[in-house]
Amino acid sequence: MKILVIGGGGREHALVWKLRQSPRVAEVYCAPGNAGIGRLAKLVDISPDDVAGLLRFAQDNKIDLTVVGPELPLTLGIVDEFQRYRLPIFGPSKLAAQLEGSKVFSKELLRKHAIPTGFFSSFTDPDDARRYIAEVGPPIVVKADGLAAGKGVFICQTQKEADEAINEIMQTRIFGDAGERVVVEEFLEGEEVSFLALTDGRCVRPLVSSQDHKRALDGDHGPNTGGMGAYSPAPVVTDALHEVIVKEVLEPTVNALRLEGIDYRGVLYAGIMVTRSGPKVLEYNVRFGDPECQPLMLRLRSDLVDLMEACVAGRLAEQAIEWDGRAAACVVLAAGGYPGHYEKGKPIAGLEKLDGWRDGMVFHAGTSAANGEILTNGGRVLGVTALGRTIRDAIDEAYRGVAQINFEGMQFRHDIGYRALDRES
């Protein structure tokens, strides 16, 4: 088989690495990929939002399965486009991708189908939004409706902060059209988990639980980022809670979409707050999490090609998913200054010491290759990921890997998994 993976981050390196292990795969292409992916796949210089270009490439090269990493091509309708030409593609349709592409859409779906989430209201008029906020009172959360590269969420402790959020989103329009509407919603307290499942629109197969670390600095301080590390399993998700999340969130979500006439195929990611009154949905993503995907792929035992094909073909009920019983942890190494301004092009030292690492894998994110060197080429640069008997062991092994690597300005969190360790001890 020939496979095309779309994207070029740590998530896509992990997907390519796993897909390559399938005996059914002859060739993997990745658009645009990165230096690490370039060792496993042929890199194709097409941007993930160039749907027409990707379609042409898949046709010309007779691609048997296309796997979409990031959300943008999904919300642009790449799946619908490929399906028109009978090209198998793993991911949800444009309508289904609204689950991530529009916070108003997802919150309304949640409310209509009584899936647990915080209260909310949505607005197109900034004054109406302000009046509602004054009525409900802080703390309150203000979100731009559309995609905002993970930056569209304002946690507001005071009325003034909420007013400013409304200003920036709806009047200054810092996210452009994504800020045409806002959602104002309940501030939820608790521990956050990432809960992912594969689905073919009917059958829902949950993946093992995971948790990421969104803040830039130790102790969950500093600005929000794409994710500074992740681990799996997340011990806050007990077997009982796992069951509740599957029965009360994931299955009802897929069923709700089907009732709305939307057939969801692909990976469904529910960001969940485990509150005192049970799990509540914070948001949906219509793709694998990055960096959650890295520990998940290290733990996945089943053939990923079989699973993805079954989702596309509506045959997921025939597939079970097998996991490595060990834990996995991923530490992200980022460029100095990330998530603010950072420089690129810094040579990375030490990677060769981790070639053939028995219990781990260094997944590349923002890297490029030049003259035999690997250079930094993005904010999140590497995801150093390892397995261990316990979460503690996995974390220790990942940090042993981190200690081998260096580049100018390198920054990372030193406390990945601290919540899990608190529970494990």
Ligand code: AMP
């Ligand atoms: P999102 O982009 O929706 O994932 O939001 C980014 C982060 O903001 C989430 O991962 C949470 O940590 C936080 N967040 C979002 N919505 C809420 C909420 N209603 N209550 C508390 N925290 C939230």
Ligand code: GLY
């Ligand atoms: N790590 C969070 C996300 O992928 O959205």
